Amino acid sequence: xxxxxxxxxxxxxxxxxxxxxxxxxxxxxxxxxxxxxxxxxxxxxxxxxxxxxxxxxxxxxxxxxxxxxxxxxxxxxxxxxxxxxxxxxxxxxxxxxxxxxxxxxxxxxxxxxxxxxxxxxxxxxxxxxxxxxxxxxxxxxxxxxxxxxxxxxxxxxxxxxxxxxxxxxxxxxxxxxxxxxxxxxxxxxxxxxxxxxxxxxxxxxxxxxxxxxxxxxxxxxxxxxxxxxxxxxxxxxxxxxx
Numbered sequence: 598x599x600x601x602x603x604x605x606x607x608x609x610x611x612x613x614x615x616x617x618x619x620x621x622x623x624x625x626x627x628x629x630x631x632x633x634x635x636x637x638x639x640x641x642x643x644x645x646x647x648x649x650x651x652x653x654x655x656x657x658x659x660x661x662x663x664x665x666x667x668x669x670x671x672x673x674x675x676x677x678x679x680x681x682x683x684x685x686x687x688x689x690x691x692x693x694x695x696x697x698x699x700x701x702x703x704x705x706x707x708x709x710x711x712x713x714x715x716x717x718x719x720x721x722x723x724x725x726x727x728x729x730x731x732x733x734x735x736x737x738x739x740x741x742x743x744x745x746x747x748x749x750x751x752x753x754x755x756x757x758x759x760x761x762x763x764x765x766x767x768x769x770x771x772x773x774x775x776x777x778x779x780x781x782x783x784x785x786x787x788x789x790x791x792x793x794x795x796x797x798x799x800x801x802x803x804x805x806x807x808x809x810x811x812x813x814x815x816x817x818x819x820x821x822x823x824x825x826x827x828x829x830x831x832x833x834x835x836x837x838x839x
Contacts, residue, residue: 598682599627599628599629599655599683600682600683600684600685601626601627601628601629601683601684601685601686601687601704601762602628602629602630602631602674602678602681602683602685602686602687603621603628603629603630603631603687603689603700604631604633604670604671604674604675604678604686604687604688604689605617605630605631605632605633605689605690605691606632606633606634606635606667606670606671606674606691607632607633607634607635607637607641607645607691608634608635608636608637608641608664609637609638609639609641610637610639610641610691610692611637611639611640611641611644613691613692613693614632614641614644614645614691615644615648616693617691617692617693617697618630618632618645618648618652618656620697621697621700622652622655622656624697624698624700624701625701626700626701626704627655628655628687628700629654629655629656629657629683630655630656630657631657631658631659631674631677631678632645632656632657632658632659633658633659633661633670633671633673633674634658634659634660634661635661635663635664635665635670636660636661636662636663636664642658642660645658646658657677659673659674659677661673665779666779666780666783667759667779667780667781667783668776668778668779668780668782668783668786669779671688671783671787672773672776674686675768675773676773678765678768679765679768679769683765684764684765685704685707685708685762685763685764685765686762686763686765686768687700687703687760687761687762687763688759688760688761688763689759689760690759690760693806694805694806694807695717695759695760695803695805696803696804696806699717699760699801699803700762702715702801702803703715703717703760703761703762703801704762706762706799706801707762707763707764710799711797712764712797712798712799713763713764713766713767713791713796713797713798714761714762714763714764714767714788714791714796714797714798714799715761715762715798715799715800715801716753716755716758716760716761716788716798716799716800716801717755717758717760717761717801717803717805718753718754718755718758718800718801718802718803719755719758719803719804719805720742720754720755721754721755721800721801721802741756741757742754742755742756742757745757745785748830749785749789749792749830751788751789751792753788753792753798753800754800755800756784756785756788756789757781757784757785758784759781759784760803760805761784761787761788763791764796766796767791767794767796769838770794770796770837770838771787771790771791771794771837771838772838776790777829785830786830789830790835793835794835794836794837
């Protein structure tokens with residue numbers, strides 16, 4: 598039984614899902630994977646189910662009725678993980694923008710070095726580690742994180758990052774039913790809530806590589822939610838549920 602579960606939300610990821618699963622399972626450390634699948638019309642779920650016969654008790658799928666948003670997918674996965682004995686719960690994209698080789702570094706930050714949450718950061722120490730993004734998107738993302746730091750006063754360079762390891766205790770302390778946002782604002786909300794509850798959140802420098810297969814899920818609606826949602830977070834009250 599592994600102590601670590603990686604949650605990977607999917608929608609139309611047939612080009613990537615098998616490769617990312619095989620890569621994770623090739624790592625020296627044993628990880629389990631939960632795919633939270635939002636009824637992809639491209640057959641993503643069928644690929645995962647085929648692989649489940651090859652990787653029993655390591656690969657799992659939760660199928661939902663439609664495209665319900667990134668945040669709700671992770672909340673679904675968090676609750677699934679907390680019903681089981683996983684001590685470390687990860688967020689990771691299916692498209693290789695997050696390098697699976699960095700999973701063990703995030704794990705070590707929490708397991709060995711005393712962090713409660715470890716963020717795979719594109720902007721640790723002010724350095725931009727992004728590959729294959731147009732300069733306009735790099736600048737937008739970088740200054741969005743600067744905006745988050747200014748409003749929240751949270752000392753995290755990459756507040757919108759979606760490559761994270763949480764200790765179980767962090768997710769147990771957060772009222773997951775009260776998490777409001779569904780897009781990239783969800784990532785900010787989770788980090789800020791952990792920070793406000795007194796948990797130690799650290800950044801682990803990574804190189805982020807934009808997807809080469811499949812389509813990005815970014816939209817103007819998601820960006821707008823993140824921009825205005827940060828102000829709401831700043832003035833919300835936070836308390837542990839346990």
